[in-house]
Amino acid sequence: GQQVMQIPQYQHVQEGEDFTTYCNSSTTLSNIQWYKQRPGGHPVFLIQLVKSGEVKKQKRLTFQFGEAKKNSSLHITATQTTDVGTYFCAEEYNFNKFYFGSGTKLNVKP
Amino acid sequence: GAVVSQHPSRVICKSGTSVKIECRSLDFQATTMFWYRQFPKQSLMLMATSNEGSKATYEQGVEKDKFLINHASLTLSTLTVTSAHPEDSSFYICSAFARDSLFGIDSPLHFGNGTRLTVT
Numbered sequence: 314g315q316q317v318m319q320i321p322q323y324q325h326v327q328e329g330e331d332f333t334t335y336c337n338s339s340t341t342l343s344n345i346q347w348y349k350q351r352p353g354g355h356p357v358f359l360i361q362l363v364k365s366g367e368v369k370k371q372k373r374l375t376f377q378f379g380e381a382k383k384n385s386s387l388h389i390t391a392t393q394t395t396d397v398g399t400y401f402c403a404e405e406y407n408f409n410k411f412y413f414g415s416g417t418k419l420n421v422k423p
Numbered sequence: 424g425a426v427v428s429q430h431p432s433r434v435i436c437k438s439g440t441s442v443k444i445e446c447r448s449l450d451f452q453a454t455t456m457f458w459y460r461q462f463p464k465q466s467l468m469l470m471a472t473s474n475e476g477s478k479a480t481y482e483q484g485v486e487k488d489k490f491l492i493n494h495a496s497l498t499l500s501t502l503t504v505t506s507a508h509p510e511d512s513s514f515y516i517c518s519a520f521a522r523d524s525l526f527g528i529d530s531p532l533h534f535g536n537g538t539r540l541t542v543t
Contacts, residue, residue: 346531346532348532354536355516355534355535355536355537356467356516356518356532356534357534358529358531358532358533360529361529361530361531401466401467403532405530409455409472410457410469410472411457411469411518411520411532412469413459413466413467413468413469414466415465415466416465416466418464
């Protein structure tokens with residue numbers, strides 16, 4: 314079953330503030346993926362991290378994979394109202410299943 | 424590209440009836456399809472993993488006779504909720520997966536829009 318924990322559960326920020334969500338696993342991950350689910354929508358793939366210590370950026374989003382490949386983070390700089398949604402990390406287990414973290418719901422106040 | 428069509432989007436049925444949900448990958452062949460269930464304000468819980476032409480692999484606690492999965496082709500998987508009861512009311516969402524080369528080095532899950540099942 315699920316082995317990856319995600320925190321925080323909720324985050325309310327003022328527009329322009331930064332936001333970070335964290336995923337932690339007790340086991341070494343082969344890779345980790347991040348998804349965004351808008352209210353009423355379906356999860357949409359954001360990024361995949363594979364290498365130890367990997368850092369990837371997508372505009373205001375920065376994704377990190379820990380050196381031990383047991384944790385990952387997503388950081389959003391200067392949030393905008395369009396960033397509203399729930400962010401999930403997902404671990405690939407045994408190269409044939411994907412388990413999702415509990416998600417962090419981000420609310421951005423204009 | 425990478426469009427996954429899931430229907431119906433909403434279904435209301437009476438207790439005891441069966442409901443079939445279809446998931447199609449429209450522009451690529453999926454090696455695997457996954458079925459998830461999502462309760463309000465909660466995460467996606469993996470129900471089963473489905474490979475074309477073989478029996479689905481169910482997660483612990485998911486009744487295979489209750490949630491019948493058929494994966495007839497590389498582009499179609501169906502989930503049938505048999506003898507539905509109110510506790511089966513939920514959001515069911517499929518995702519299609521194709522390893523590696525189709526999408527470069529990434530292997531993302533491509534989700535359908537989900538099916539909101541309400542059992543009365």
